[in-house]
Every structure is written in structure tokens, then in C-alpha cells.
Amino acid sequence: MHCRIIMELNIYTDGASRNNPGEAGAGVLILRDGYPAEKIARYLGKTTNNIAEYAAAIMGLEYAVKQGASQVNLFADSELLVKQLTGAYKVKNEGLKPLYSKAMKLIAKIGIVEVQYIPREKNQEADALANKAIDEKMM
Numbered sequence: 001m002h003c004r005i006i007m008e009l010n011i012y013t014d015g016a017s018r019n020n021p022g023e024a025g026a027g028v029l030i031l032r033d034g035y036p037a038e039k040i041a042r043y044l045g046k047t048t049n050n051i052a053e054y055a056a057a058i059m060g061l062e063y064a065v066k067q068g069a070s071q072v073n074l075f076a077d078s079e080l081l082v083k084q085l086t087g088a089y090k091v092k093n094e095g096l097k098p099l100y101s102k103a104m105k106l107i108a109k110i111g112i113v114e115v116q117y118i119p120r121e122k123n124q125e126a127d128a129l130a131n132k133a134i135d136e137k138m139m
Helices: 049-067 080-083 095-108 124-138
Strands: 008-018 022-032 035-047 071-074 112-117
Touching: 008 035, 008 124, 022 049, 022 080, 022 124, 035 049, 035 095, 035 124, 049 071, 049 080, 049 095, 071 080, 071 124, 080 112, 095 112
Parallel strands: 008 071, 071 112
Antiparallel strands: 008 022, 022 035
């Protein structure tokens, strides 16, 4: 009999772009069993807010794949990102299509992935990480 350990991660992601497009950063907060497992703040250069949102989601999903997570709850305050990843919206923007494909490939590797929209006020830590990445680069 095989026993498989289920590893569930809660991933909070946010992208920030000043001026859109402008200086951008991605923030990711990863919780395992309710405790912070990883915090990622990455400067992205000049890009759009939507690309920054996707970059953050991809970073979180890549982490989940590397860790061997079998179940992921991905939380984001980008309605566009959430609706595209759940299939409610088609991806029309050419710049987002390769990012969408990459995200979907990562989701397929994990198995169970719930993508949920959360209001900004429930995503403050990921937002702070995204802005920290920009601030540290700008100093």
C-alpha cells in the first residue's frame, strides 16, 4: 500500500508596477501548515502590472513544484489573473499569453490548484514584498 503525503501550500502573490508600465516588482508569501515557509521579493525591471502579477504567480507555482506540493491554494488580488487562470476570461494580450502558458504548465504538474481572488486588504504582505523589491532597487 502506497502512502502519499499531501503537502498543501497557501501562496499569496502580488505584482506592483509604478506608472504601469514602470518599475515593477513581484511579491510572494508562501505558507505551509499556516506558517511562513518562504517570502520572495523580486525586482522585475520596467513592465506592466499584469505581467508583474503573472510573474509573482509563476514564482509561487515554481516554488510549489520544487517542493513537491500536491495541493496549492493560490491567492491573488488581480481579478484578471484569477479569471484567466480559472478559465473565466480568455487571454487576449500577446504579452500575457506565454506567461499564462507557463502558469498552466506549472499548475498541471501540481495537480490540485485552487486559484482564488482576494481583496487587496487581505493580500498586504505579498503587496509589501512586491513594493519592497522596487524600493530596494530604486535606492
